[in-house]
Structures are given as structure tokens and as C-alpha cells.
Amino acid sequence: MDFSLSVEQQMIRDSARDYLAAHSDSAAVRRVTEAGPAHDDALWRAMASELGWCGIALPEAVGGAGLGAPGLVLLQEQLGQRLACVPFWSTVCVAAPLLQASLGPRGSAQWLERLACGEIRAAVVLPDNGGWRYDGVAMTAQAGADGFVLHGNAAQVADAAGADWLLVPARLEDGSAALFLLEPVAFAGDARFSLQPLDTLDRTRTMAALRLDGLPVSAGALLARGDAAAQGLAHAWWHGKLMLAAEQLGAAQQCLDLTVAYASERIQFGRAIASFQAVKHRCAQMMVLIEAARSAVYGAANAWDDDDSSRARPDIAAASIAADDALRFCAQEAVQLHGGVGFTWEYDPQLYFKRAQAASHWLGGAGVALDYIADVSQDADSEPGAGRTA
Incomplete structure (x- = not known):
């Protein structure tokens, strides 16, 4: 598979890198997070209205650029590198594909148009068990006189605080899947609806706890049900997993860049520590993990657009593992190679x-x-003829 970037893709990557370096640098991130978990509203408005990033992967028919997953991972990588404090992942990478897959091209158009222009910030209540199947969905819905009654709790919902739309997958009384759209502002003051912001370890992404205690909603809040809703959740979960890996890749790259810059300036025994072989080896290992993760992420993005998205899941799982390993290792090495000030x-x-x-x-x-990956490998091994040589 060819992972080389087109001229258009290079322009997306480079322009995003330069813009975020100027508008989401360390000082900007610290200003936003010092008072607690929050969003950078000015950056979000610029991304939505001036830069058009919210529609980069959406079809042109709804106001997007139609660049798909390969274009979006380049942008996500740069956002992750700068820890941009915006609800981009939850809105563009999870909510938009959930609506697309659940409602289809025609049914989702009116919703996607508002997401593409950045008018709406959206959050999705994903399964608490970290999976993509509906048996992990925490919310239930019962039919009421004029609509439905929702029950359930979600311990952590990314970017839910301040969201205009809250997309809530739920299980109906017959066990089938359903997707509801709630506008949190409409339930302000209702004791049956609670959205409590959380003060978490990573303040660059906001989290909130959601509680629905017999919340009545209109019939119009139900967007999809049955197989469409179930398949939509799986589609959005895997897409979100891929874009999260791209974020982790960008953050790992920044760990290496920070470390190389510091090592080039830090003088010890009369010379920069970047000249020490031990430091070079550790930075080289960081680079190896980053490049392996980059190949995996870019490959998974191409597979997502080239094939049926469900066939790209093994690639996304592999990319997720590679990006997670790269970020955890590089963050640890960045702290260590900064010496005594690394943890301050x-x-x-x-x-x-x-x-x-x-x-x-x-x-x-x-x-x-x-x-x-283990399940997929086991299923492949159990197929007739598996393991045989020609």
C-alpha cells in the first residue's frame, strides 16, 4: 500500500501544523487548563469558521471537503501534537460518523451540515466497557405516553460538558438498539438529567458524568433504531479508535521533538547531552516506535476508505496498539531525558x-x-483449510 502523501494532503498537514503551533502552543493550552478542564472557544471558532476543519472528512454534499479518513488522520495528528483543547474528536471523529452510518446519506444530511460548519459541538455516550457492541450500552429506553423514558449512567463522556448535542445509544425494552439525540440546554434544571463535569488527570480533554433518572424525551428524539443504530455505533466506535490513535501519534511526536530540543540545549560536562551516545540511542528508539505507529495509522486510514469499514478493524486495532505503545514510551522517555525538571x-x-x-x-x-485481534485470529484459524500449506 502506498502511504505517500498527495500535494493536497501535505498542504493540510503543513497548514495545520503551522496554525496550531501559533494558536495552540504550550502557553495557550496552559491558559485554558489552569482553571480546570475547559475548551479553547477561540480556537474552536477559528477551526470551524475560518479553517473549515470540521467538514474535512464529510461529503461535499453537506458542505464538507470529502477527504475522508486519510485527510482526517493528518489533522488529528497535528491536534494531538499540540493537545488542542477543542471537542474535535468527539464531534467530528465520533458523532459525525455515528449519524452517517445510523441514518444514511439522506437521513443524516440535515445533521451533518450543521456539524460540517462547526455550528454544533456534539458528544457521544460510548459503551462503558470500552467495546463497540450494544450489550455494553449503559442506557435503557422505555416507551412512554408521548415518547420515551431514559434511564442509566455513564461514568465518563468525552466533551459532554458544553455540548450542544448529546447522542445517546440505548437499549429498548425488546433488547433492540436505539439512538437518541438530546440537547442538554433543554434539560437545564431538570433533576432527572445530570451532567457533572469531572476534574481528571488530563485536563486537555473534558470529561463529564451523565445520569438519566427516568428522563422523558419526545418521540422526535429517537433518530434510529434496530440494526441501523447498532451498526452506526460500531462504525463510530472504530472510526473514533482510529482517530484517537492518530492523536496519540501526534503527541508521541511532540515528546520526541521536545526531548531533542532540550537535549540540544542542555550542557553537561562541557557539551550538549544530545551528543551522548546513550541519549542518541534512546531518542532513536522513540523515533522507531513513532514511525511504526505512523505507518500503522496511515495504513488503517487508507484501509477504512478503500474497503468496507468493518474489514479495516484489524488494521485499526493494530494501529491503536502501536500508537498507544509509542506515546506511553515517548512520554516516559521525555520525562526521563529532561532530567530533574522533566516532571515539573x-x-x-x-x-x-x-x-x-x-x-x-x-x-x-x-x-x-x-x-x-486474538478473536479475529482464532476465527481465522478455525476456518476450513486454515493453517494448511499449498
Whole structure:
């Protein structure tokens, strides 16, 4: 598979890198997070209105650029490198594909148009067990007189605080799948609806706990049900997993860049520590893991667009594992190679170390990906003729 970037893709990557370096640098991230978990509203408005990033992967028919997963991973990589404090992953990488897959091209158009222009910030209540199947969905829905009544709790919902739309997968009384759209502002003051912001380890991505205690919603809140809703959740979960890996890849790259810059300036025994062979070897190992993860992420993105998305799942699982390993190793090495100041608040490695620890648990982390690969391998081995040589 050819992983070389087109001229258009290179322009996306380079322009995003330059813009975020200027508008989501360390000082900007710290300003946003010092008061607690929050979003950079100015950056989000610029991304939505000036840069058009929210529609980069969406079809042109709904106002997008139609560049698909390969274009989006390049942008996600740069956002991850700068720890941009915006609800981009939850809105563009999870909510949009959930609506696309659940409602189809025609049914989703009116919703996607609003997402493409950045008018709406969306969050999705993903299964608590880190999987993509509906048996892990925490919410239930019962038919009521004028609609439905929702029950359930979700311990952590990414970017839910401040979201305009909350997409809630739920199980109906007959066990079938359903997808509801809630507008949190409509339930302000309702004791049956609780969305409590959480103060987590990584303040660059907001989390909130959701509780629905017999919340009545109208029949119009139901967007999809049955197989369409179930398949939509799986589609969005795997797409989100891929884009999370791209974020981790970008964060790992920044760990290496910070380390090389510091090692080139830090003088010990009369010379920069970057000249020491031991430091060179450790930086080289960081680079090897990053490049392996980059190949895996780019390959999975191409597979997602080239094939039926379900066939790309093994590639996404492998990319997720590679990106998780790269970020955790590089964040740890960045702290160590910065010496005595590596863990202090004034230096940036601690921000990336926290992201590495938090991201390793999102969407089930590497554990869910490894389990999936093991299951797929077992199924392949059990097929007639498996393991035979020609």
C-alpha cells in the first residue's frame, strides 16, 4: 500500500501544523487548563469558521471537503501534537460518523451540515466497557405516553460538558438498539438529567458524568433504531479508535521533538547531552516506535476508505496498539531525558505523560484491541483449510 502523501494532503498537514503551533502552543493550552478542564472557544471558532476543519472528512454534499479518513488522520495528528483543547474528536471523529452510518446519506444530511460548519459541538455516550457492541450500552429506553423514558449512567463522556448535542445509544425494552439525540440546554434544571463535569488527570480533554433518572424525551428524539443504530455505533466506535490513535501519534511526536530540543540545549560536562551516545540511542528508539505507529495509522486510514469499514478493524486495532505503545514510551522517555525538571509543572513533558496515561484507557485502550485481534485470529484459524500449506 502506498502511504505517500498527495500535494493536497501535505498542504493540510503543513497548514495545520503551522496554525496550531501559533494558536495552540504550550502557553495557550496552559491558559485554558489552569482553571480546570475547559475548551479553547477561540480556537474552536477559528477551526470551524475560518479553517473549515470540521467538514474535512464529510461529503461535499453537506458542505464538507470529502477527504475522508486519510485527510482526517493528518489533522488529528497535528491536534494531538499540540493537545488542542477543542471537542474535535468527539464531534467530528465520533458523532459525525455515528449519524452517517445510523441514518444514511439522506437521513443524516440535515445533521451533518450543521456539524460540517462547526455550528454544533456534539458528544457521544460510548459503551462503558470500552467495546463497540450494544450489550455494553449503559442506557435503557422505555416507551412512554408521548415518547420515551431514559434511564442509566455513564461514568465518563468525552466533551459532554458544553455540548450542544448529546447522542445517546440505548437499549429498548425488546433488547433492540436505539439512538437518541438530546440537547442538554433543554434539560437545564431538570433533576432527572445530570451532567457533572469531572476534574481528571488530563485536563486537555473534558470529561463529564451523565445520569438519566427516568428522563422523558419526545418521540422526535429517537433518530434510529434496530440494526441501523447498532451498526452506526460500531462504525463510530472504530472510526473514533482510529482517530484517537492518530492523536496519540501526534503527541508521541511532540515528546520526541521536545526531548531533542532540550537535549540540544542542555550542557553537561562541557557539551550538549544530545551528543551522548546513550541519549542518541534512546531518542532513536522513540523515533522507531513513532514511525511504526505512523505507518500503522496511515495504513488503517487508507484501509477504512478503500474497503468496507468493518474489514479495516484489524488494521485499526493494530494501529491503536502501536500508537498507544509509542506515546506511553515517548512520554516516559521525555520525562526521563529532561532530567530533574522533566516532571515539573513548568516543563511540557508532564502534560504529555498525563495524556498518555489517560488515553491508554479511552475506548478500552490496547486491551480491547488485543482481545479483538486474538478473536479475529482464532476465527481465522478455525476456518476450513486454515493453517494448511499449498
